[in-house]
Every structure is written in structure tokens, then in C-alpha cells.
Amino acid sequence: MSKLKLILPALFFLFSQEAFSQREDVGNYEYDKEYLFGINKNTNGGLIGGFVFKAGTRIDDSQFSFWGVELSNVKNPKEARYNTVLGNSYIFGKSNYLYAIRPHYGREIILFKKAPNQGVQVSALAAAGPTIGIIAPYYIEYAINRVETVTEQYDPEIHQSRYNILGTGRLFEGIGQSEVAIGATLKAALMFEFGVFRSSATGLEVGYMIEGYNKEIPLIPTTENNQIFQSAYFTFFYGFRK
Secondary structure, X not given: OHHHHHHHHHHHHHHHHHHHHHHHHHHHHOOOEEEEEEEEEEOOOOOOOXXXXXXXXXXXXXXXXXXXXXXXXXXOOOOOEEEOOOOOEEXXXXXXXXXXXXEEEEEEEEEEOOOOOOOOEEEEEEEEEEEXXXXXXXXXXXEOOOOOEEEEEOOXXXXXXXXXXXXXXXXXXXXXXXXXXXXXXXXXXXXXXXXXXXXXXXXXXXXXEEEEEOOOOOOOOOOOOOOEEEEEEEEEEEEEEO
16 A cells, blocks of 8 residues: 555656646647748749748637738740740740739638647638739840841731741840739638648648739730739748747
8 A cells, every 4th residue: 555655646747747748849839920931833834933921920729810922923824935046945926024023911720730740730821912013025036137136025016937036135134114013812722731840830832823903914915815814823831930
């Protein structure tokens, strides 16, 4: 009986220590702020569709609010790249770039929470915000004859032969002649977070986005151009929490 009196307090102490350490682990796992950086791939973009920054703040145990900004290059689905006789590449018929700047605000709801340092956390999120579209001219180098070339914005009335195109203009050439289109963006997505460290986050956001502008964007003058763009996307995120 005396041995039992000694063993019971010892077991109680061990169990209480274990419970306390578990609570401490959970407490360490909880976070109030997160800051994420991402690279985007979408059906309206190229190999890299854009770059994203997002900052989130905890509302309660299962809900976050967040704000962010996305920079993206929007393309016409009919864009096709060709090679010139000089080995350069260009997009025949393209007259303008569209660079989208998308500040947004949204909410994220945690659907399935992962255990500390293991598993996958699944969240649903939605966001909306204004869009600033920068319509920048697409410049090409065009051979007028065997010895003369010009570098200017593509015009289907002038540059009718793609075999006379020698390449594209310099990076950001003509950016000073850009126009601005104002619009709005709405998106919904699922976020899969599979980071293994408490202070950092690694994840994948998969979703759908729609954005509209106050005017039609003439990316390729000779084909159908849109005022509203829809895309499916995924974004790889990495960031930190505190």
C-alpha cells in the first residue's frame, strides 16, 4: 500500500507534465500573423504568371483576414510565339502587353487543421479588390527592306509579313506610352499548407479568378479581345509566422 502511495503521485506528475507539454506545443503552434510570398501560374499567363505578397491576421481559431497584392502579366489565349531567321523570338500579331496590379482583401477559413509539425492544413478563401491594368505597347524590330529596319509598336495595317519581323524591342521599351485601365478582381481558392516548421509556412493555393476592366484590352488587334478575363491558377507560397 505504501508503494502504491508513492507510485500514484509519480504517475500523476508524469501525466500532468505530458499534458502541459502538449498544451505548450499547441500554444507554440498557434500564430497571430503570417506573411507569405508566392509565384503564380495561371491559364492567362506564361511560364511564370506573376508574383504575390499576402499578409494575414488571426480573427479566431479557424478564421483569418488577409490583404495582399499581386503583379501579373495577362495574355491573350491565342498568342503564339515564332522564331525569326536571326534566331530571335516574337509573338506575331501582338500589339500590347497587359500588366495587372491587384491589391485585394479577403477571408480565409481553416477547414482541416494539421497537427504541429506534420500533416496538411486545408483552408478555403475568397478575396476581392480593385485592379489597375497597365496597357504597354509591344514593340517589334521590322525590316522595311534589305538594309533598313525600324523598331515600333506592332500594327496589323503596316506589319503584314511576319517574315520581315526580326525580333522584339528592348525590355520595357515604350513603357512611357502606356495607358491605364481600371477594373476589379474576384477570386476563390483552396489553400493547402504543408510546412513542417512552426515559424514558417509552405503551401499551394489552387483557385479560380475573374477580373473585368472598364474597356476592352487590345492585346491582339486582329482577333477577339476581352474586357473580362477568367483564369484558373495555382500559387506556390513560402513565408513566416509569428
